[in-house]
Amino acid sequence: MRPVLYDMSMNAGRTARERARSELTNEIKQVAAAQLASAGADGLSLRAVARELGMASSAVYRYFPSRDDLLTALIIDAYDSLGDAVEAAAAGHREPFDRWRGIWTAARRWAIDHRQEYALIYGSPIPGYRAPQDTVGPGIRVPLTLLDVLHDGWQSQAITVDRPEKLPPDLARQAAEIARATAVDIPQTLVARGVIAWSQLFGMLSFELFGQFVGSFDPTDLFFEYAVTTMARFVGFTP
Amino acid sequence: MRPVLYDMSMNAGRTARERARSELTNEIKQVAAAQLASAGADGLSLRAVARELGMASSAVYRYFPSRDDLLTALIIDAYDSLGDAVEAAAAGHREPFDRWRGIWTAARRWAIDHRQEYALIYGSPIPGYRAPQDTVGPGIRVPLTLLDVLHDGWQSQAITVDRPEKLPPDLARQAAEIARATAVDIPQTLVARGVIAWSQLFGMLSFELFGQFVGSFDPTDLFFEYAVTTMARFVGFTP
């Protein structure tokens, strides 16, 4: 089951060795990701991965210097996979509200289709593992996309904020810093509300995937739809 | 470090054996909970627990027939500990909004003080472990308390719903069933909004504890305060 897809354009000037290396690197990540499903992040085992690939466990060390490095690679891939899905969904629409809904729906779709990868990045921290700096960039793609839509909506007046709360100074400062760092030009209240919505989205996804909705809003489809529009109104989208 | 606190009132008519048994049962759970901190749910080991208690690993089997049973006990204890904290906070106030804020603050306090137990019940599901039915009751104490406050607020008109959305029939049915099962007399919209708030609360807590707020609303105290009141307004509390 090794997919041997040569992408010639990317392989120009690469030796067979280099091609083989990047292919096997991908296969290892793929098999490892599949194994997350049965064992969870904590049970991810280099030996099991090697076994499935029919190679000696020691060989994996030519590709990832340790188990934690493999984990890091999986985490980054998961964030990027989610980021791709969400950004593509946002790019697929012009109206800010449609983009908003696109993001929410794509995030849920991805989460349901990638349960274990979702748990890997939004579930419990893995004991003894410290995420290196490289995971930060991929990790903030979703909130960036959300803030970007808020920016759009604000500029085009699809979003208005009536009764803006006065934030306490320190909170206002944090919000201003977030707006600055993300190059987004929206009121501080909107930043804060956006982050509330962002946390609501993933809280809701975690609840759905981790079983907290069993016995209440289960199936969760309609409730999710309701949350999409209700939270859109919450951040200031005018109906 | 064995706390030997004899609660005479509870020990009336119990043999020394029975007392010793329930004490050791508690000690095992205590040590196990402490070990969650270093190893996580997946790394919880009967042998390690036995070692710390200075007993043979096989002896633990007199108290918990398997590792999963110990896990279940820890999960139930965690839910109950959180439930106690939240219910006590709710009971400590009369005004619905004060009770609301009490619940939110107590939940956060508990989560921060019991990181690993929080991860155990709101983090990634443990691979290979299926929560038995006994965890359901303790598991819904927080949402029940929230719904109860919404009920109070609604009855006393501290909460009003302007512009109530029309829910699609199937969603309305789910909401009505939740209201019925929890013996709470509030509009269906309010049920749905309450569940959104509930998921926002725990999404926010997970984000804070699992590191998603690093670099944005970090420290999270002020943002949390903001969310408490903003989400209160969201469910219909009138300022």
Place this chain on the structure above:
DNA sequence: TGTACATCAGTGAACGCGCGTTCACTGATGTAC
């Protein structure tokens, strides 16, 4: 194009470790008379 050497992927054995669970046992505690 051919050869000599350097690089690197992959092997297989080994180290040392911890795990959950079972089992036959010893000895202390509880109970019925």
Place this chain on the structure above:
DNA sequence: TGTACATCAGTGAACGCGCGTTCACTGATGTAC
């Protein structure tokens, strides 16, 4: 209150397992001339 038997907590050895990582090695691929 004393004795005989039943119950049960705790022991220690054992089974069979999988893990991450290291290391000296073989043999294939790449490179410089």
